[in-house]
Amino acid sequence: xxxxxxxxxxxxxxxxxxxxxxxxxxxxxxxxxxxxxxxxxxxxxxxxxxxxxxxxxxxxxxxxxxxxxxxxxxxxxxxxxxxxxxxxxxxxxxxxxxxxxxxxxxxxxxxxxxxxxxxxxxxxxxxxxxxxxxxxxxxxxxxxxxxxxxxxxxxxxxxxxxxxxxxxxxxxxxxxxxxxxxxxxxxxxxxxxxxxxxxxxxxxxxxxxxxxxxxxxxxxxxxxxxxxxxxxxxxxxxxxxxxxxxxxxxxxxxxxxxxxxxxxxxxxxxxxxxxxxxxxxxxxxxxxxxxxxxxxxxxxxxxxxxxxxxxxxxxxxxxxxxxxxxxxxxxxxxxxxxxxxxxxxxxxxxxxxxxxxxxxxxxxxxxxxxxxx
Amino acid sequence: xxxxxxxxxxxxxxxxxxxxxxxxxxxxxxxxxxxxxxxxxxxxxxxxxxxxxxxxxxxxxxxxxxxxxxxxxxxxxxxxxxxxxxxxxxxxxxxxxxxxxxxxxxxxxxxxxxxxxxxxxxxxxxxxxxxxxxxxxxxxxxxxxxxxxxxxxxxxxxxxxxxxxxxxxxxxxxxxxxxxxxxxxxxxxxxxxxxxxxxxxxxxxxxxxxxxxxxxxxxxxxxxxxxxxxxxxxxxxxxxxxxxxxxxxxxxxxxxxxxxxxxxxxxxxxxxxxxxxxxxxxxxxxxxxxxxxxxxxxxxxxxxxxxxxxxxxxxxxxxxxxxxxxxxxxxxxxxxxxxxxxxxxxxxxxxxxxxxxxxxxxxxxxxxxxxxxxxxxxxxxxxxxxxxxxxxxxxxxxxxxxxxxxxxxxxxxxxxxxxxxxxxxxxxxxxxxxxxxxxxxxxxxxxxxxxxxxxxxxxxxxxxxxxxxxxxxxxxxxxxxxxxxxxxxxxxxxxxxxxxxxxxxx
Numbered sequence: 001x002x003x004x005x006x007x008x009x010x011x012x013x014x015x016x017x018x019x020x021x022x023x024x025x026x027x028x029x030x031x032x033x034x035x036x037x038x039x040x041x042x043x044x045x046x047x048x049x050x051x052x053x054x055x056x057x058x059x060x061x062x063x064x065x066x067x068x069x070x071x072x073x074x075x076x077x078x079x080x081x082x083x084x085x086x087x088x089x090x091x092x093x094x095x096x097x098x099x100x101x102x103x104x105x106x107x108x109x110x111x112x113x114x115x116x117x118x119x120x121x122x123x124x125x126x127x128x129x130x131x132x133x134x135x136x137x138x139x140x141x142x143x144x145x146x147x148x149x150x151x152x153x154x155x156x157x158x159x160x161x162x163x164x165x166x167x168x169x170x171x172x173x174x175x176x177x178x179x180x181x182x183x184x185x186x187x188x189x190x191x192x193x194x195x196x197x198x199x200x201x202x203x204x205x206x207x208x209x210x211x212x213x214x215x216x217x218x219x220x221x222x223x224x225x226x227x228x229x230x231x232x233x234x235x236x237x238x239x240x241x242x243x244x245x246x247x248x249x250x251x252x253x254x255x256x257x258x259x260x261x262x263x264x265x266x267x268x269x270x271x272x273x274x275x276x277x278x279x280x281x282x283x284x285x286x287x288x289x290x291x292x293x294x295x296x297x298x299x300x301x302x303x304x305x306x307x308x309x310x311x312x313x314x315x316x317x318x319x320x321x322x323x324x325x326x327x328x329x330x331x332x333x334x335x336x337x338x339x340x341x342x343x344x345x346x347x348x349x350x351x352x353x354x355x356x357x358x359x360x361x362x363x364x365x366x367x368x369x370x371x372x373x
Numbered sequence: 374x375x376x377x378x379x380x381x382x383x384x385x386x387x388x389x390x391x392x393x394x395x396x397x398x399x400x401x402x403x404x405x406x407x408x409x410x411x412x413x414x415x416x417x418x419x420x421x422x423x424x425x426x427x428x429x430x431x432x433x434x435x436x437x438x439x440x441x442x443x444x445x446x447x448x449x450x451x452x453x454x455x456x457x458x459x460x461x462x463x464x465x466x467x468x469x470x471x472x473x474x475x476x477x478x479x480x481x482x483x484x485x486x487x488x489x490x491x492x493x494x495x496x497x498x499x500x501x502x503x504x505x506x507x508x509x510x511x512x513x514x515x516x517x518x519x520x521x522x523x524x525x526x527x528x529x530x531x532x533x534x535x536x537x538x539x540x541x542x543x544x545x546x547x548x549x550x551x552x553x554x555x556x557x558x559x560x561x562x563x564x565x566x567x568x569x570x571x572x573x574x575x576x577x578x579x580x581x582x583x584x585x586x587x588x589x590x591x592x593x594x595x596x597x598x599x600x601x602x603x604x605x606x607x608x609x610x611x612x613x614x615x616x617x618x619x620x621x622x623x624x625x626x627x628x629x630x631x632x633x634x635x636x637x638x639x640x641x642x643x644x645x646x647x648x649x650x651x652x653x654x655x656x657x658x659x660x661x662x663x664x665x666x667x668x669x670x671x672x673x674x675x676x677x678x679x680x681x682x683x684x685x686x687x688x689x690x691x692x693x694x695x696x697x698x699x700x701x702x703x704x705x706x707x708x709x710x711x712x713x714x715x716x717x718x719x720x721x722x723x724x725x726x727x728x729x730x731x732x733x734x735x736x737x738x739x740x741x742x743x744x745x746x747x748x749x750x751x752x753x754x755x756x757x758x759x760x761x762x763x764x765x766x767x768x769x770x771x772x773x774x775x776x777x778x779x780x781x782x783x784x785x786x787x788x789x790x791x792x793x794x795x796x797x798x799x800x801x802x803x804x805x806x807x808x809x810x811x812x813x814x815x816x817x818x819x820x821x822x823x824x825x826x827x828x829x830x831x832x833x834x835x836x837x838x839x840x841x842x843x844x845x846x847x848x849x850x851x852x853x854x855x856x857x858x859x860x861x862x863x864x865x866x867x868x869x870x871x872x873x874x875x876x877x878x879x
Contacts, residue, residue, distance in 0.1 A: 014836070017836070017837075115807060119692070119693075119805065119806070119807060120692075120804070120805070120807070123804070128807075131811055135811065135814050135815060135818065138815065138818050138819075138822075139818045139821075142818065142821065142822040145821075146818060146821045146822050149821040149831065149835045149836075150817065150818060150821065152835050152837065153817055153821075153834075153835065156834075264698065265698075266698065267698065267701075268696050268697075268698065269695065269696055269697065269698050269699070270693075270695040270696050271696075273693050273695060273696050273806060274696065274806060276806075277805075277806035277807050277809070277810045278810065280807075280810045280811070280814060281810070281813070281814055281817075284814060
């Protein structure tokens with residue numbers, strides 16, 4: 001086995017913070033408009049799709065933790081090198097870095113599009129991209145503790161948005177949910193598959209695992225974090241299905257934001273203007289974690305310094321954000337990325353676990369054999 | 374990214390004193406001795422040389438020594454009596470603090486600190502009788518951190534008075550006091566105070582290290598020292614507390630913090646300090662917990678109002694008319710109808726005027742200061758609106774945020790609040806809510822990156838410590854706050870054994 005990562009206790013974080021890491025990495029731009037995509041597949045049973053996707057995250061995470069536990073204190077990059085050897089392992093690592101890059105970029109690009117669509121149609125993409133990247137660079141250079149802190153505050157400070165879902169309930173009818181299970185199971189599963197882009201993020205556990213102080217305690221916070229995300233998605237989905245008519249929902253790109261648009265208080269109206277801007281703090285941990293995960297892989301491949309890496313990474317993201325401009329391009333990117341992410345996040349860890357087990361048995365037998373010889 | 378500090382803390386101590394000079398001995402002949410002292414001190418006008426017959430020479434600096442003690446206890450006892458040995462002289466004088474020295478440099482240093490040199494003809498040794506007196510004002514109420522309920526005494530500029538004040542609060546041999554001299558020219562005494570058995574050794578060591586590593590030639594105030602030994606001197610947020618209240622100082626020390634007093638400065642430094650603690654006042658401990666909680670929440674609200682209210686107005690009026698409720702839109706547009714400027718300019722102008730007023734009020738003598746209040750509040754406010762430069766509503770908002778910024782118990786933090794408003798207003802004026810949010814995220818990350826003596830600045834919120842939130846933006850009843858804050862990593866975690874709120878009736 002490859003040597004485990006050596007870390008000073010100063011860099012380590014407590015296990016319960018994983019709750020915030022997992023949840024903060026999951027919820028991001030997807031939740032702004034995931035209803036439409038799933039509704040197209042699963043119609044009024046879309047909430048069952050959300051539930052299935054949620055359960056799938058728990059299963060995948062279970063496999064992830066099992067795989068990680070085999071190696072004690074190592075991240076996915078180290079495991080891949082150990083299992084597949086230096087060359088193929090590094091190739092896989094490179095692919096994973098590219099995956100993180102695209103994930104980070106898609107979050108950024110989608111958010112920029114929301115800002116442009118709802119608030120400032122004329123503001124330049126380059127400006128939004130540059131300002132957001134500067135904020136992320138600033139968080140990244142503070143180290144993992146700062147990133148986790150951003151994630152923590154992002155969740156705590158955005159808790160107040162949840163009760164806002166109660167406003168549309170006034171105009172909702174439960175009848176929209178019936179008949180339950182009218183659609184066949186295949187289309188519900190297809191809907192669950194479409195949840196991928198929205199629900200991913202928890203794969204960060206693969207990378208953050210060596211940094212956890214008390215590794216035997218991680219199950220509870222991780223699964224609680226996943227549960228909270230699933231519940232939030234479920235709540236948003238239920239409210240959306242009951243509030244919108246079916247035809248309307250199919251046409252609404254950002255259904256969650258549209259839900260907010262008629263919320264009004266005595267002192268403020270058109271709540272979605274505030275929500276869209278406030279979303280910045282919700283997407284920050286997403287981008288920071290992907291950036292950080294990419295950095296962890298890059299240090300293994302090229303021995304690059306953090307500052308150098310973050311500027312290079314941001315530069316490429318900045319260039320990409322200028323290339324991909326139109327709504328169709330972004331939509332295509334999301335779809336393709338969602339498909340790839342399904343295999344990277346949901347399929348791959350389940351395959352990796354038995355391989356790691358086999359490898360471990362094989363190696364330990366070999367060691368025993370050597371000892372006997 | 375680690376920023377390099379603007380001044381080098383770890384400059385090696387230069388070896389400017391040649392070993393030869395420091396080893397020069399005191400001359401045994403009086404003439405030579407007097408000459409050497411005069412040379413070493415550049416013969417100042419206040420150097421008094423007094424010959425006491427038959428064989429003694431007294432040298433001191435006028436105004437540094439207590440004349441009464443000098444006359445009654447030294448000169449009266451020594452006059453007209455032949456003294457042979459130094460010991461005899463020492464016994465003859467009724468002075469508690471007497472030292473012997475045979476080194477010229479040490480002698481001169483002691484004299485500059487307020488000792489009288491007593492030289493006996495024929496001896497190459499000198500007696501140093503310390504009868505220093507320091508000019509200092511009487512103790513008075515702390516004017517910058519006034520409280521309704523609580524002690525009404527503040528530190529003054531004398532280090533010994535301040536330490537005696539603290540010793541009166543904490544009557545314990547566990548109170549440690551370490552002395553340092555800082556500044557190659559000013560030779561300022563500073564004291565490092567902490568509780569043995571509570572304060573974390575590592576923190577005390579860090580602070581001691583930072584102080585001894587300083588290489589500066591002058592230190593005139595503790596605020597300068599605080600800035601130099603901060604974790605991040607480039608940040609606008611102070612990471613150590615400056616206070617002039619001895620009760621607050623003692624409370625912090627008893628929580629396991631480390632305090633620094635600087636001679637000649639009426640402000641004490643306390644570290645480590647978290648961000649929320651800047652919004653706490655010592656009075657909170659003296660009030661009932663419900664009221665203290667209310668006041669703390671009020672201050673926190675004031676902080677957010679003060680920083681974000683004006684930018685919110687600017688952003689809403691410039692870009693997001695939609696968020697303003699219809700009922701409010703009419704009075705708003707009416708009041709803005711005559712204003713010729715864009716909202717960002719209008720807001721910056723008014724903020725600028727308010728800052729001018731505050732600065733003028735702070736610099737002027739108290740009597741004129743009141744006039745400034747009238748000029749500012751009534752004349753400029755009303756006139757600006759009537760002249761059509763600003764709208765009524767913005768005036769209210771600006772006044773509100775100015776008022777809110779003054780609720781911060783720490784003047785340093787109040788300044789920060791007023792300053793960071795300006796960039797946020799500009800961002801809001803250009804990019805609306807998006808700009809405000811950018812600033813918000815930036816400030817949040819900045820705060821998360823800061824440490825105070827290595828302890829997290831955002832404690833107890835991040836890293837989250839639920840139990841300590843009892844004494845953060847709220848204050849729970851005293852029996853529930855029996856633990857010392859983990860921020861200070863205290864050796865003794867419990868302040869007291871938690872008692873039931875109400876003892877059982879017997």
